Amino acid sequence: MTAPANPYFASPALYDLLYVGPRYDGLYLEAALAARGPILEVACGNGHVLIPLREAGVDIDGLDYDAALLADAGRKLAERGLAAMLVQADMRTFTLPRRYALILIPFNTFLHNLTAADQLATLRCCRDHLADGGALMFDVFVPDPGRLLQHDGAPRLQMEHPHPDGRGTVQVFNATTCDAVEQVMSIQRRVEVLRDGEPAETHDMAFQLRWLWAREAELLLRAAGFRRWAVESRQGPAGGFARKERIELGDAVLWTAWKD
Numbered sequence: 590m591t592a593p594a595n596p597y598f599a600s601p602a603l604y605d606l607l608y609v610g611p612r613y614d615g616l617y618l619e620a621a622l623a624a625r626g627p628i629l630e631v632a633c634g635n636g637h638v639l640i641p642l643r644e645a646g647v648d649i650d651g652l653d654y655d656a657a658l659l660a661d662a663g664r665k666l667a668e669r670g671l672a673a674m675l676v677q678a679d680m681r682t683f684t685l686p687r688r689y690a691l692i693l694i695p696f697n698t699f700l701h702n703l704t705a706a707d708q709l710a711t712l713r714c715c716r717d718h719l720a721d722g723g724a725l726m727f728d729v730f731v732p733d734p735g736r737l738l739q740h741d742g743a744p745r746l747q748m749e750h751p752h753p754d755g756r757g758t759v760q761v762f763n764a765t766t767c768d769a770v771e772q773v774m775s776i777q778r779r780v781e782v783l784r785d786g787e788p789a790e791t792h793d794m795a796f797q798l799r800w801l802w803a804r805e806a807e808l809l810l811r812a813a814g815f816r817r818w819a820v821e822s823r824q825g826p827a828g829g830f831a832r833k834e835r836i837e838l839g840d841a842v843l844w845t846a847w848k849d
């Protein structure tokens with residue numbers, strides 16, 4: 590297993606600093622509680638989704654290719670008197686002994702597949718690990734082409750929130766460029782921690798995402814062997830998904846594909 594080249598994913602502490610508060614985790618909890626069988630979170634990182642599900646009594650396994658994030662998830666579970674099977678593996682090539690009622694890939698993570706071959710490999714691998722009648726769920730953003738074209742590589746403040754330890758502020762600056770032909774965004778990210786208004790820590794990282802158009806996602810699902818799927822869109826700033834007639838640019842959408 591090769592270690593990820595990307596420093597963004599190699600620091601659990603930084604991950605916790607960046608992603609505070611709930612995202613669509615409530616939705617995945619709801620789906621997990623309704624599932625009739627074991628659940629797998631693909632690319633579970635250090636457990637933002639997996640741990641609350643495990644705390645709710647869900648039988649969930651996790652995989653990720655980053656050993657440091659997995660170790661952090663295991664430590665947090667142990668602190669709570671819990672355990673889960675956590676496997677270091679690649680979402681494109683994993684082989685696990687169980688078959689799952691539900692497989693989750695939360696939080697845009699599917700977009701780390703940068704080629705059609707990788708996208709298909711991940712979808713096929715997930716489908717192979719579903720029990721009959723099981724479902725794969727993943728959420729991704731739908732880009733707004735107008736905004737994509739505005740990305741000029743200049744750093745811009747993306748988010749700012751209080752430091753999780755209660756002292757100071759975390760500022761996240763993204764410098765983004767887009768290759769619109771390849772559908773790939775390249776993001777240089779700087780995280781500044783301010784204490785008493787003064788810069789105290791700086792972290793630099795970089796990653797790429799390949800966005801997915803809705804009709805393209807359908808073709809990929811079909812090519813991976815799925816025959817039935819549904820898509821829902823996010824409604825409102827507080828998150829959550831609701832069925833909408835039309836997917837709009839800038840929405841976050843949730844795909845559910847069933848293995849019939």
Ligand SMILES: C[S@@+](CC[C@H](N)C(=O)[O-])C[C@H]1O[C@@H](n2cnc3c(N)ncnc32)[C@H](O)[C@@H]1O
Nearest residue numbers: 598632633634637653654655679680696698701
């Ligand atoms: C945005 S984080 C999401 C983590 C977690 N699911 C969450 O919601 O907090 C993306 C995760 O994908 C993992 N990842 C990226 N590419 C991967 C791959 N090919 N195989 C397995 N994990 C991968 C990273 O290590 C990281 O933990």
